Amino acid sequence: MPAIKVNGEVRVLDIEEDTPLLWVLRDTLGLVGTKFGCGVSACGACTVHVNGEPVRSCSTTIGDVAGKEIATIESLATDKLHPVQQAWIDHEVPQCGYCQSGMIMATTALLAENPDPTDADIDAAITNICRCGTYSRIRTAIHAAAKNMREG
Amino acid sequence: MAISRRKFLLTTAVAGSALAVGYVVLKPEEDTRLVFQKTARGGEVALNAWIKIDASGTVTVAAPRAEMGQGIYTALAMLVAEELDVDWKSVQVQDAPVHQVYANREMLRAALPFEDGYHQGENTSGAQFMGWLAELLSAQGTGGSTSIRDAWEPMRNAGACARHMLVQAAASKWNVPASECLAADGTVSHNGSGKSLSYGDLATLAASLTPPENPPLKNAADYKLIGKAVPRLDITDKTTGRATFGVDVKSDGMLYAAVNVAPVMGGSLKSYDREAIVKMPGVVAVAALPTGIAVVADSWWRAKKAADAAPVDFEDGGNGDLDSEGIYQLLEDSIKSGDPFTYRDDGDADKVFENAGDDVVASYQVPYLAHACMEPMNCTARVDGDNIQIWMPNQAPFLMRYLASRIADTDVENVQVFTTYLGGGFGRRAEGDLAEQAVRIAMAVPGKTVKLLWSREDDMRHDMYRPAARSLFRARLDDKGRPFAWFNRIAGQVPTKSFTQRIFDFATVDMPDNTSSEGSADMPYAIPNLQVQHVPVDLPVPVGFWRSVGHSYNAFFTESFMDELAHKAGQDPYKYRRDLLEGHPDYLAVLDKVASAAEWDLPMNSGRGRGIALHESFGSLVAQVAEVSVMPDDTIQLDRVVCVVDCGRVINPDTVVAQIEGAIVYGLTAALYGEVTLKDGAVEQGNFPDYEMIRLNNMPNIEVILAPSGRPIGGIGEVGTPPIAPALANAIFNATGKRVRELPLSKAGLVG
Numbered sequence: 001m002p003a004i005k006v007n008g009e010v011r012v013l014d015i016e017e018d019t020p021l022l023w024v025l026r027d028t029l030g031l032v033g034t035k036f037g038c039g040v041s042a043c044g045a046c047t048v049h050v051n052g053e054p055v056r057s058c059s060t061t062i063g064d065v066a067g068k069e070i071a072t073i074e075s076l077a078t079d080k081l082h083p084v085q086q087a088w089i090d091h092e093v094p095q096c097g098y099c100q101s102g103m104i105m106a107t108t109a110l111l112a113e114n115p116d117p118t119d120a121d122i123d124a125a126i127t128n129i130c131r132c133g134t135y136s137r138i139r140t141a142i143h144a145a146a147k148n149m150r151e152g
Numbered sequence: 153m154a155i156s157r158r159k160f161l162l163t164t165a166v167a168g169s170a171l172a173v174g175y176v177v178l179k180p181e182e183d184t185r186l187v188f189q190k191t192a193r194g195g196e197v198a199l200n201a202w203i204k205i206d207a208s209g210t211v212t213v214a215a216p217r218a219e220m221g222q223g224i225y226t227a228l229a230m231l232v233a234e235e236l237d238v239d240w241k242s243v244q245v246q247d248a249p250v251h252q253v254y255a256n257r258e259m260l261r262a263a264l265p266f267e268d269g270y271h272q273g274e275n276t277s278g279a280q281f282m283g284w285l286a287e288l289l290s291a292q293g294t295g296g297s298t299s300i301r302d303a304w305e306p307m308r309n310a311g312a313c314a315r316h317m318l319v320q321a322a323a324s325k326w327n328v329p330a331s332e333c334l335a336a337d338g339t340v341s342h343n344g345s346g347k348s349l350s351y352g353d354l355a356t357l358a359a360s361l362t363p364p365e366n367p368p369l370k371n372a373a374d375y376k377l378i379g380k381a382v383p384r385l386d387i388t389d390k391t392t393g394r395a396t397f398g399v400d401v402k403s404d405g406m407l408y409a410a411v412n413v414a415p416v417m418g419g420s421l422k423s424y425d426r427e428a429i430v431k432m433p434g435v436v437a438v439a440a441l442p443t444g445i446a447v448v449a450d451s452w453w454r455a456k457k458a459a460d461a462a463p464v465d466f467e468d469g470g471n472g473d474l475d476s477e478g479i480y481q482l483l484e485d486s487i488k489s490g491d492p493f494t495y496r497d498d499g500d501a502d503k504v505f506e507n508a509g510d511d512v513v514a515s516y517q518v519p520y521l522a523h524a525c526m527e528p529m530n531c532t533a534r535v536d537g538d539n540i541q542i543w544m545p546n547q548a549p550f551l552m553r554y555l556a557s558r559i560a561d562t563d564v565e566n567v568q569v570f571t572t573y574l575g576g577g578f579g580r581r582a583e584g585d586l587a588e589q590a591v592r593i594a595m596a597v598p599g600k601t602v603k604l605l606w607s608r609e610d611d612m613r614h615d616m617y618r619p620a621a622r623s624l625f626r627a628r629l630d631d632k633g634r635p636f637a638w639f640n641r642i643a644g645q646v647p648t649k650s651f652t653q654r655i656f657d658f659a660t661v662d663m664p665d666n667t668s669s670e671g672s673a674d675m676p677y678a679i680p681n682l683q684v685q686h687v688p689v690d691l692p693v694p695v696g697f698w699r700s701v702g703h704s705y706n707a708f709f710t711e712s713f714m715d716e717l718a719h720k721a722g723q724d725p726y727k728y729r730r731d732l733l734e735g736h737p738d739y740l741a742v743l744d745k746v747a748s749a750a751e752w753d754l755p756m757n758s759g760r761g762r763g764i765a766l767h768e769s770f771g772s773l774v775a776q777v778a779e780v781s782v783m784p785d786d787t788i789q790l791d792r793v794v795c796v797v798d799c800g801r802v803i804n805p806d807t808v809v810a811q812i813e814g815a816i817v818y819g820l821t822a823a824l825y826g827e828v829t830l831k832d833g834a835v836e837q838g839n840f841p842d843y844e845m846i847r848l849n850n851m852p853n854i855e856v857i858l859a860p861s862g863r864p865i866g867g868i869g870e871v872g873t874p875p876i877a878p879a880l881a882n883a884i885f886n887a888t889g890k891r892v893r894e895l896p897l898s899k900a901g902l903v904g
């Protein structure tokens with residue numbers, strides 16, 4: 001029985017090892033903030049962190065992440081919102097909002113690695129799809145969040 | 153005009169009356185306040201069908217329109233809160249139940265013929281008829297960029313009525329004249345005594361009073377919310393993962409369903425091995441559908457695996473040979489020999505073209521497109537005896553209610569529809585296929601809640617597509633180079649007919665329909681001899697409403713061809729259009745503004761180009777200038793888009809800008825990559841790798857300028873989409889001399 005650590009909590013699962021992490025998070029653990037968009041690693045809606053790295057959970061099996069630490073959008077805000085979330089609100093990024101959990105998780109992972117990304121860094125790191133076309137605001141919000149985080 | 157208004161209204165009335173079967177006819181005496189009161193929780197009191205107030209003063213606004221990213225929950229609440237005079241922080245929104253009080257009258261009115269005075273802001277008899285029909289059908293839908301136009305009067309009115317009743321309640325409590333009482337920020341206070349009571353304290357008494365007939369509404373100069381940058385109500389939940397979309401609906405003991413349906417258009421279920429499927433891990437039930445099977449399991453992943461592995465056979469419905477080549481050929485043949493409807497016939501274009509001349513002739517073509525909403529299609533349903541509950545991200549709850557009742561053979565009154573947030577809609581979520589499937593599946597596991605979820609492949613292969621279309625133009629210029637005669641014949645499937653047939657299979661008659669010729673027949677340019685026709689084509693590919701519908705292709709066709717004429721006349725494309733807009737000062741203003749904002753007259757380096765397009769849709773005027781660069785490998789890069797919008801009054805400016813940005817990306821994605829093709833009767837694309845999207849790395853710079861004039865309020869959700877393809881194509885011509893007459897650009901090797 002695979003055991004994983006999700007948002008700080010150890011979960012032992014009675015489930016086939018080839019089940020994608022996405023469906024375990026959503027349907028078994030009820031963490032529905034992580035979204036299903038394509039199931040084939042092409043859109044990024046399902047992005048979570050595995051040991052701090054951004055990972056597309058639709059294409060990662062539960063067997064792949066046994067014993068690893070997983071963080072989802074639900075873990076981001078503690079007593080207050082994460083600076084990336086705050087930037088998203090300040091710039092009114094979301095439209096339908098469906099892609100935004102994935103966008104935000106991809107962004108927090110990027111900023112943890114690279115506190116001052118250039119536009120090219122952003123283009124290379126954030127390849128998620130937003131069908132509502134919120135890209136300009138995403139870029140603006142990433143720069144704003146990065147600045148706020150650098151300046152503490 | 154080839155179509156008389158009477159004939160049009162008659163056909164609409166027949167179709168409408170057919171749709172009315174199964175509906176409760178208007179009950180004039182009904183207290184519509186109770187409709188919203190029935191949804192009350194925790195001591196909430198409804199003051200009318202739109203407003204509930206609880207003891208703490210929290211105001212809940214009924215939102216009968218779908219929130220699919222366009223910010224409509226916020227905008228509707230702003231209309232109410234403005235007149236109610238309540239603190240914005242105490243306002244929240246709840247999806248409205250299905251009822252005729254929430255019918256979208258404007259959605260039906262938009263279908264009136266182009267020449268009906270309604271489109272110029274008059275209250276015509278046709279408009280009144282459509283309003284009546286909307287109520288009869290309880291046409292509670294979100295589409296045609298109509299939400300604000302429809303809600304502008306009734307929702308401000310609801311706020312003003314409630315405010316009046318709250319003031320009356322305070323006056324009667326204090327035994328003072330109402331004229332001495334003042335309502336502001338959720339509190340009524342008395343001038344002389346300094347007494348005050350909150351709306352929460354007054355709600356119960358206020359609800360028992362008779363609403364005023366025509367409460368005075370504020371002057372625009374006094375608006376505190378309308379037109380101001382009001383923070384959207386849904387943004388925080390959409391950054392924390394807490395917003396509930398259809399896929400997120402949860403219920404104890406919920407089951408999950410996945411489908412395996414005939415890949416061929418119009419295909420059906422032949423046989424399947426139920427015994428083999430129920431033995432698969434987690435499987436609880438198998439439901440037969442007309443087009444295939446659904447597997448119900450204890451998790452979606454297990455349901456999906458079982459559905460994929462299920463032994464199942466299909467009939468191809470005789471469409472196994474259908475392919476894109478044949479479809480494009482049929483469109484071409486239909487232009488030549490089809491039987492068209494004429495949507496505009498000014499002067500006598502036929503006669504002009506009888507004599508041979510130096511005509512400009514061109515044909516354009518666009519492919520089928522998928523909606524590809526980010527949230528894959530889904531619907532959760534529970535059938536318990538006669539009672540049906542549906543939780544669904546949908547754009548037409550009245551239709552879902554009707555279809556569910558028909559599948560389960562029960563009364564519409566027994567069906568409850570709950571509308572969640574929509575992870576994109578774009579017209580796809582006005583379709584009832586998911587609701588029908590979900591109810592069929594739920595009937596196989598009575599008393600259980602089942603969440604039906606399609607995979608991305610299911611969605612892309614079983615969409616109701618934006619029609620493929622072809623357009624032929626012929627124009628003759630006068631001695632000044634102006635178009636003296638213009639003939640345009642479009643051919644393609646008609647979304648309204650396809651949509652109606654999915655609800656009533658007997659609706660097979662071709663009727664005149666704006667959605668196929670909009671953006672072409674109603675163009676503003678002064679051309680003395682002007683004929684626009686559309687040939688309806690029948691094909692087994694289901695087509696539907698796709699963000700901006702007919703405008704999405706007619707804008708590309710007409711605004712590209714207009715550019716061809718400017719080139720033929722040897723004139724600047726901006727000034728050429730300008731000269732044809734006499735009598736249209738509002739169009740001119742938008743065009744001039746975009747030209748100056750984009751610095752149209754500044755020369756560009758070689759290898760770069762600029763294109764312009766102007767287009768009216770859904771009551772709003774939009775002009776765009778696109779700037780492109782030719783890359784060393786001869787592909788095109790879109791650098792910048794400048795966009796000017798006149799949508800009449802703006803409710804929430806930032807939301808309007810966001811919608812335009814998004815609509816440009818939507819249109820651009822289609823122009824660059826969008827193409828759904830068929831082979832052996834089935835759609836070839838399945839997922840994003842083969843149906844590519846704009847992403848951050850190829851996102852152009854977009855500048856949106858709002859230039860609201862005194863026009864009547866126009867739509868916003870769709871209007872940014874139509875002009876981008878022609879602006880881009882015209883820029884490519886400017887940069888390369890190559891005229892793009894077919895989309896997507898990737899087909900011509902123009903996309904890197």
Ligand code: FES
Pocket residue numbers: 035036037038039040041042043044045046047056057058059
């Ligand atoms: S759902 Fe995982 S990348 Fe799209």
Ligand code: FES
Pocket residue numbers: 094095096097098099100129130131132133134221526575576
């Ligand atoms: S906000 Fe709708 S998909 Fe990104």
